[in-house]
Amino acid sequence: MGPARVFSRWRCAAAAVGLLALASAGCATSSSTSGNGSQVGGVIVVAAASSLTEAFQTIATDFEALHPQVTVDLTFDSSSRIAAQIDEGAPIDLFASADEALVEPVVDLSPRPATAFAMSDLQIVTKSGNPLGIRSLSDLASVDVVALCAPKAPCGKYADEILAGSGVALSADHITRADSAKATLGAVTYGDADAGIVYSTDVLAAGDNATGVVIPKAHNHTAIYVIVQIVNTKNKMAAPSFMAYLSSPEAKATLRSFGFSTP
Amino acid sequence: MRLQPLQRKRGARRVPVLLLIPAVFAIVFLVVPIIGLxxxxxxxxxxxxxxxPQARAAIALSLRCxxxxxxxxxxxxxxxAWLLARVEFRGRAVVRALALLPLVLPPVVGGVALLSAFGRRGLIGExxxxxFGIHFTFTATGVVLAETFVALPFVVITVEAALRAMDRRLEDAASTLGASRFTVLRRITFPAIAPALSGGVALAWARALGEFGATITFAGNIEGRTRTAPLAVYLLLDSQPQTAIALSLVMVAICIGVLTLLRGRWLVRQ
Structure with a gap:
């Protein structure tokens, strides 16, 4: 009984060590950067504003098809939160922000200037078919709950500016704050918020689940999306290549198909 | 003959290094984030x-809800818990599993589920x-609903365990001696499960206080109405980090307070 017991115990330990080795090997391969001659390669981490979700998923797939050695890891959040994560040292190679102001702290250190690559204005979003008949910003004052992005997130900042600029005052206890543009959209499409203010491209991406109401140009805001390379970026080859690809005719066509305008 | 207990004592004191190293790592891993905060x-x-005003509104709402x-x-x-412990019925295991589901379910999924049931277009909500024009979403009632959903299993799990562990012969003896069912409950059953119940209550309260995912998904994030302390921490982290950290500290302090009061009572039977 004794020897057999000891043996099986050792076997367990060996199996555990083996698993650990496998796990660490897995980590190692995913973060290795294999510069293969002139061909760019490796993994780039692209952190993007949540409103870019659908467009960037397509663009990343297309980019990977052009550069089979490169893997693009995408992460989406509100630009303000990404900026805070970068400030805390998050290992991000490229930051696509919905607000130029948010890239300022990193752009001074960046090897190349930030590039503007897309624009979108904002819209009122309502439930599918606009059951409450919302026509203008002032109608928002009479609905029960309006979903807005967090005040620091670009879409929240723009929405607050738009409301202030058009003289519509919503009381705080009728505003629910979601952390990003996509979460704000979700509060209207899936949740019980009556209306919200998000990017026009978000309304388009929601398809039949939401109906948009145009905000007049005089009161609207055009968000300019910029991309910047983070200075401590691991992948010095692929990151500029992805940045350049965003200005290519192909990427511009993709962005336009998702409702963005391009410079 | 007096040597033997002495030897055992010395043996018990020697901690195997293979266990000690990961155990120390575990302690460091658990404590460092709190120190960081x-x-x-x-x-x-x-x-x-x-x-x-934002912090006060969040704390007040959190405590109330x-x-x-x-x-x-x-x-x-x-x-x-009483039903699960004392009544044998078909599907009891399934009911017990369902009662514990919120314990392991991702809270945001709980929020989506609550929305599907109690939302304005939900199964019961509609x-x-x-x-009656009653809605739960974007109301403090909705927050209470979300928090109850995640807190309930803690009460069920602790009280059921206590009911199963107690000596039922005491109840039988009391009944034989002529005590009414209510008297048995009040004088025998309740005192026996009271320590476990207090543990369950404390854990349920701590869990409710910390609820985030189900709340933000189901009840929204409206200042003064549904923005509880955890929601305020998340929202304020990029605009007023100092307030967010201060609120986090309050919640850490409350949780440590709860655990100190319990002194591990819900795990170790006294």
Whole structure:
């Protein structure tokens, strides 16, 4: 009984060590950067504003098809939160922000200037078919709950500016704050918020689940999306290549198909 | 003969290094984040940060909703625990699993589920809205509902275990001696499960107080209405980090307080 017991115990330990080795090997391969001659390669981490979700998923797939050695890891959040994560040292190679102001702290250190690559204005979003008949910003004052992005997130900042600029005052206890543009959209499409203010491209991406109401140009805001390379970026080859690809005719066509305008 | 106990004592004191090293790592891993939080606190401004209108509204709402949720969890959880412990019926294992589901379910999924049931277009929410104009979303009642959903299992799990562990012969003896069912419950059953119940209540309350995912998904994030302390921490982290950290500190302090009061009572039977 004794020897057999000891043996099986050792076997367990060996199996555990083996698993650990496998796990660490897995980590190692995913973060290795294999510069293969002139061909760019490796993994780039692209952190993007949540409103870019659908467009960037397509663009990343297309980019990977052009550069089979490169893997693009995408992460989406509100630009303000990404900026805070970068400030805390998050290992991000490229930051696509919905607000130029948010890239300022990193752009001074960046090897190349930030590039503007897309624009979108904002819209009122309502439930599918606009059951409450919302026509203008002032109608928002009479609905029960309006979903807005967090005040620091670009879409929240723009929405607050738009409301202030058009003289519509919503009381705080009728505003629910979601952390990003996509979460704000979700509060209207899936949740019980009556209306919200998000990017026009978000309304388009929601398809039949939401109906948009145009905000007049005089009161609207055009968000300019910029991309910047983070200075401590691991992948010095692929990151500029992805940045350049965003200005290519192909990427511009993709962005336009998702409702963005391009410079 | 006096040597033997001495030897055993010495043996018990020797801690195997193979266990000690990972155990120390575990302690460090659990403690370092709290230290990290503490060193971010601006102690001089703490009082000011906690008395800002936003922080005060969040703390007040959190306390109110979590206490209501705890009361509801006890009112509904204890009878359910009794049913699971004392009544044999078909599908009892399934009912028990369902009662514990919120414990392991991702809270955001719980929020989506609550929305599908009690939202304005939900299974129950839609008829309630049509008939009485009652809604739960974006209301403090919705927060209480979300918190009760996640807190209930703690009451059920602790009370059921206590009911199973207690000596039922005491109850039988009391009945034989002529005590009414209510007297048995009050004089025998309740005192026997009281320590476990208090543990369950404390855990349920701590869980309700910390609820985030189900709340933000189901009840929204409206200042003063549904923005509880955890939601305020998340929202304020990029705009007013100092207030967010101060609120986090309050919640850490409350949780440590709860655990100190319990002294591991819900795990170790006394």
């Amino acid at each position: 503490l060193q971010k606190v601006v102690w001089g401004d703490l009082f000011h940060d906690l008395t800002t 979590s206490l209501w949720a705890t009361v509801l969890a006890v009112l509904f959880g204890v009878p359910l 008829p309630l809205d049509a008939a």
